[in-house]
Amino acid sequence: MPNRLRLDWLLFAFLAAVASHFIAPNTTPIDRALPYVIILLAICGLVAERWPEMMQIAILLLFLPPIFFPAEHTRLLAYGVVVAGALALAVAIAPRTPAAYVTLTVVGVILLRWFPLAEVTLWREVVILVGALFVLFAYRQRTPMAIVSALAIALFTPIFPARAMLFPFLTGALLTVPLLRIPLAIAFLVGTYFARYSIAVLCVVAAITLLMTYLRVAAYAVAVALFALWPWSGIVARAFPIFLIASPPTETNQPVWVTLERGQSVSIEAPKVSHAVAITASGANAARFRPGTLMGTVDVMGRTGEVIRREIRIGDIADFGFMRREHFFASRNPPPSRVINDIIGYGQAAWLHTAGWMVIGSTDEVASLQFKAASDLPAGAKFQIEAVDF
């Protein structure tokens, strides 16, 4: 690589990173990380060697979201789209050498897992990085698909508990056996049916990785689209695809924030005439509960005395924080069937507040609600009524 090209990239990266510091708002860790993101993409451009001007202009597109999109989610998604596009371009044009592919994979993993930097557990992330490189080399064919596979495995691998970090190495080992890819993928897909949600996610990812050679167009497209969510990569890793059907709470939602322990109950009077009520509820310290575990009941009292009782179980709701990366792998909760779109945190540490919501209709006019926690809840477990909407 000519020294002039290196100098060009060095100066560009420096100027663009410094400039981005003045452009990006100071509101989220992703905004604050923009200079680092630019440097990482500049490294990609350097190793890609071809079309440096195209890469540099693509990187400069990162300046547009903070200027044109003050809304946080719009801005971060725009960062995501630009970074995904720039990285995809670099991967497409990079020379098929080990050095270039390792660099691109490392940059991809860093983007997916290392922001915000304050949330990084260094030794665990280094293990994941090594695992991703293992998958990269296990893939044998040096095509962009190898990078996609390595990044997919790195994205979905939990770092808690430590034994879960073996996942990339296991998948990498399976990839080295080309003739068995389809049977192994089928086995993983069958395993998905029986495994708990957190393990089923890994089974699906392993199966897709094994089958990726046969799904090229779809795999590239999904990879680019999902990479665009790197500012919330934790959501992709742990809340997909349920996140796609998550809904915002209604504007008339009334926060309640009542926590009930075993056998406790609470009544809420209906403030207005209504024939239906939407309840947002979750569990606390309930991540180990299996699907179907009874968390509590709600009695919808009518003005004429009619009572509608609804049991609320794990599956209707879930532990509010079971998608935190520290709890996810060990959790036995499935995501609620109807989930709100409350995203907390950024990057790999982002998680979906897994309160479930349900609507209970009544022919009678609703007078009040009585919530009661199940009498057999273990000590410490709680049934949380987060909000109601009459």
Add this chain to the structure above:
Amino acid sequence: MALALFIVASITSPFLLLRRRALRRWFAIYAGAWLIFGLLAAIARPLEVHVDPRPAFVVFGLLIVTSLWIFVAVGEDIRWSANRAAIVAAIFYAVTIALMLRTPIDGDEPYYLLITESMVRDHDLDLSNQYRDLAHSATGRTDLVPQLGDPVGPHGERYSRHEPFLPLLMIPGYLVGKLPGALATMALFGALLARSIVRLFEDEGIDDATTRALFPLIAFGPPILFYAARIWPEVPAAFCFVEAVRGVRQRRAWRWIPALFALVLLKLRFLLIAIVLLFRALRSWWQAVVAIAIVAIPMALVRGTNVHAWSELIPGTPLAMLRGFFGLMLDGAAGILFQAPIYAFGVIAAARWRFMPGAFRVGISSCILYLLYLVPRWEWHGGWSPPLRYIVVFMPLLALGVAAMWQRIAASALIVAAAWTFGVTAHGLAYPWRLFHIQNGENIVGETLSTIWHSDFSRLFPSFIRPNFAALVASVLAVAVVAGLRARLTWLLPVVIAAGFVFGRRPGSRIEFEDAHVIHHGGELYPNEFQVQRFAFRGGWVMRPGDSLNFLARAGPSVLQYSAAVPSMIQIGHDAYALPATTGYSSIRVNIAESGRVELRCLNGIVNLDRMDHE
């Protein structure tokens, strides 16, 4: 409708341009692009990222078209000829028409169509009955009235000032499909122009690879795209001009004579181009006779409806010429650099005159007289029309200049110009009504940023409509670039963008009260948006008691320019100021206590606030 047409266009056109492996690969990318788009749309919903679906689809569609042309430009397994280029252009112009029809036709467009209707229905040019019965007009405009200064016949006939040749050409299309049919006629001329451009490039020795790379930026970029899907004489005129230049270069009189004749019939102002070209073309006595006919016949034909005067042939002042010339090049709202940046290289090409192809020299030199009379006029920016209206006619020749120096243009500059072209095209297709912009010195980018940040970003863009400091800087830089100044764009851009963004959020030294950065609580724009020849007025914001404005301003004394028919009173911060009644505009000195947001309230009277200058 537009989406369905686009899907059809995007599936059929690759078969015209690609084959074998390229075709298979492109369709794989096409499928992948739809998948990515669908997934991103699904992701945006739970993230509560609210995106207007129309611009989203337009940007996606343009990305698809761009990827197709990248395949064509790369040049493996392609099918390429002028005819194929024209057919593909026609297909995508049809999609553009569907997008443009979201809003009624505007500016001069309905008047051209009204003349067509009059010719078809009444076999005359008198529009008085058309104005009386607008409900049955295909224009979709029931608010039309004769334009200011339109000729009136001896018996009260209302004629349009516009030449009747374009309406005549639209008759077949109109008979087939009313307004869409008339627009299809324009698209047909657009496709013919696309073909002519490719043939011109071939004639002048431009290599195929360059033509294929440049063609989409010309045919599917502003301004040709916008005028090819709207009813203005500009695209047919450009086609005629290109054919005339080709005819002159090839010494084929039967090509240039009808082309020049049609050019002048389309719009009398093109006579200024035709005259120069005729002098270059004449080679025999009979051609001189034809030349006289080309000049005389159109003048005789439009004698009854002409609104031009011989006095217009007196050249404007040098200052007005400079302003108009640099405005056409650099103005943020109406200049080549911002509205069709790829042609800026054509302007630079003019500085390398001796090395340019013969057709470029013939064509551009023929436009000198036209430009000389255009630039000092008030409406050099085109008035109420899509940008660059008056120079569309010679854009293909500028494109030839771009093609001639294509290999010598820095890749980063080309990519930036292409990206900007993409943005302008997407914006125009998504929001066709924004192609028409009041000439107030702001442009879309400045206005958008000013609205978001409530700070004056428009001052960062050069304006020659309302001359500002940025215009001076841009002019000096433009001269330097033409003289040979070069800088690495990818090093410069981050610094310029960051500096602009930081500086733009600070209070400016001049507040124009009608601008987008001012938060208006009550009051109204002066003059109203649809005022004919609005550019001839001093703009402002009319306030009545209770109305208020909120804006960023710098601390210290400032001079406020206003007009008030009655004595009025305003309050700025804690200070009240009495504004005496004026005839025309007057000024008053005010004081801003500290830099930052300032509220200006109208306490009494009615006042038109023009601007406030920090001293």
